[in-house]
Structure formats: C-alpha cells, structure tokens
Amino acid sequence: MALLRRDLLGYTPLYAEKLDPSLSSIGDSKESFYFGSLEGVLAQRYPNQWPSEGILPSWRQTMETYYKNVLSVGRKLLGLIALALDLDEDFFEKVGALNDPTAVVRLLRYPGEVISSDVETYGASAHSDYGMVTLLLTDGVPGLQVCRDKSKQPHIWEDVPGIKGAFIVNIGDMMERWTNGLFRSTLHRVMPVGKERYSVVFFLDPNPDCNVKCLESCCSETCPPRFPPILAGDYIKERFRLTYATS
Numbered sequence: 347m348a349l350l351r352r353d354l355l356g357y358t359p360l361y362a363e364k365l366d367p368s369l370s371s372i373g374d375s376k377e378s379f380y381f382g383s384l385e386g387v388l389a390q391r392y393p394n395q396w397p398s399e400g401i402l403p404s405w406r407q408t409m410e411t412y413y414k415n416v417l418s419v420g421r422k423l424l425g426l427i428a429l430a431l432d433l434d435e436d437f438f439e440k441v442g443a444l445n446d447p448t449a450v451v452r453l454l455r456y457p458g459e460v461i462s463s464d465v466e467t468y469g470a471s472a473h474s475d476y477g478m479v480t481l482l483l484t485d486g487v488p489g490l491q492v493c494r495d496k497s498k499q500p501h502i503w504e505d506v507p508g509i510k511g512a513f514i515v516n517i518g519d520m521m522e523r524w525t526n527g528l529f530r531s532t533l534h535r536v537m538p539v540g541k542e543r544y545s546v547v548f549f550l551d552p553n554p555d556c557n558v559k560c561l562e563s564c565c566s567e568t569c570p571p572r573f574p575p576i577l578a579g580d581y582i583k584e585r586f587r588l589t590y591a592t593s
C-alpha cells in the first residue's frame with residue numbers, strides 16, 4: 347500500500363487508485379508515471395525511477411526541464427496567493443512549506459475504452475487535491491469537470507474547457523486549511539468520454555514537516571478555525587492510505 351505520493355514514483359497501473367474511496371468501483375481508469383524532486387533530502391531519500399536512456403533518449407532531460415520550470419511557476423503563484431492574503435510574498439517559504447517541497451509531476455493516460463460494469467467507473471473519481479496548488483495541462487480532450495459548491499447536494503458538475511497554452515489551477519486542501527476555507531479546495535473529477543486522454547499534473551504540496559495552521563488573518567472569535575493544525579506529511583499520508591487502499 348502506498349503511503350506517500352513519493353512511494354509511487356515511476357509507473358502506476360490502471361485502477362491502482364480510487365480518488366473517491368466511498369465508491370465501490372474497482373478503481374479509477376487511468377495509468378500514470380510520477381516523478382518528483384530533483385535535488386534535496388527528499389530526492390535523495392526517494393530517487394526518481396527514470397526509464398533507461400536507451401528506451402527513451404532525452405526523455406529524462408525533457409522531464410527535468412519541465413519540472414524546474416513548473417516548480418518556478420508554482421513558487422511565483424504561491425507568492426501571489428500570499429500577497430492576496432495580506433501576507434509577505436515569501437510567507438510560504440518562511441513557514442517551511444517550500445523548503446524541499448513535495449512537488450510531483452504526474453503524467454496521466456486515460457484509456458479510450460470504457461469498461462462495462464454495473465458500477466460507474468471514472469477516469470478520476472471526485473476529489474480535491476491534497477496540497478497547496480495544482481497546475482494542470484491537458485491535451486484538449488474533454489472529461490474534466492468541476493463542482494463549484496461542494497457543500498451543496500446534489501453536486502452540480504460543469505465541464506472545464508481546456509485553454510491552449512494555459513494551466514488549469516486547482517486549490518488544494520492544505521490551502522483550504524491555512525485560509526479557513528477562504529480559498530476552497532476544488533472538487534473535481536474526470537469522466538470517461540470514450541476517447542484516449544492525456545494530462546500532465548503538477549502537485550505542489552508543502553514539505554511534510556510543515557505545520558499547516560489557520561492563518562490569523564483568516565479566523566476570529568466569530569469565525570473560529572474549522573480545522574485543527576496538522577503536519578502536511580500526516581495529512582497527505584492519510585489521504586494516500588485511503589485512495590490506494592485496494593492496491
């Protein structure tokens with residue numbers, strides 16, 4: 347059973363993950379390849395599992411360049427989020443979130459064939475991402491849906507159109523906890539559309555030792571913290587335990 351995203355580095359097969367653990371389906375219909383930190387303690391402890399140069403010449407180099415660039419965009423975005431919250435631009439650096447962050451790229455393939463089953467199978471069942479922000483690129487094939495108000499039942503799902511050259515940005519659960527729900531993590535899912543689909547996801551999660559605690563500016567006597575403080579590593583470990591419970 348995988349306990350952390352970095353335990354999954356390399357290939358993960360179809361149905362290994364069920365992002366909505368309450369479903370009785372066999373798992374989500376997607377396969378993926380994960381890679382993470384290129385340097386630092388996490389990179390040494392959890393080395394990436396690159397295919398050999400002979401099989402995919404230059405692939406590793408291309409992926410590493412993408413990783414460095416998308417991480418730099420993520421850091422800038424967090425600086426802007428900090429400013430929007432009336433915090434210092436380097437707030438997320440100062441609290442240790444970005445000191446050796448758990449930053450991971452996931453290359454995803456959703457097969458076109460839809461399996462026949464009594465239970466609905468999703469490409470990615472309904473979930474919010476676990477960390478701070480997610481930067482997502484898709485190949486333009488539809489399927490991604492978002493629910494604007496996750497507290498309202500029944501959930502209303504809207505298609506997310508791809509915009510060429512733009513990232514789709516999701517807020518993650520750690521940001522929701524920090525901001526006491528001011529920045530709400532995005533409930534989303536990927537529907538099977540009978541067409542093969544590829545996406546590239548960059549998850550920017552805090553360093554596992556970072557304590558995620560409601561910001562003072564986001565709570566008051568009348569609006570107390572809705573979530574207790576938690577170490578990012580503990581929160582994310584639990585989410586992985588649930589979503590990979592069947593593997």
Ligand SMILES: O=C(O)CCC(=O)C(=O)O
Pocket residue numbers: 452454470475482484490534535536544545546547
């Ligand atoms: O493939 C997509 O468009 C979204 C994937 C996703 O939500 C995830 O892996 O967390």
Ligand SMILES: [Fe+2]
Pocket residue numbers: 473474475534
């Ligand atoms: Fe997601």
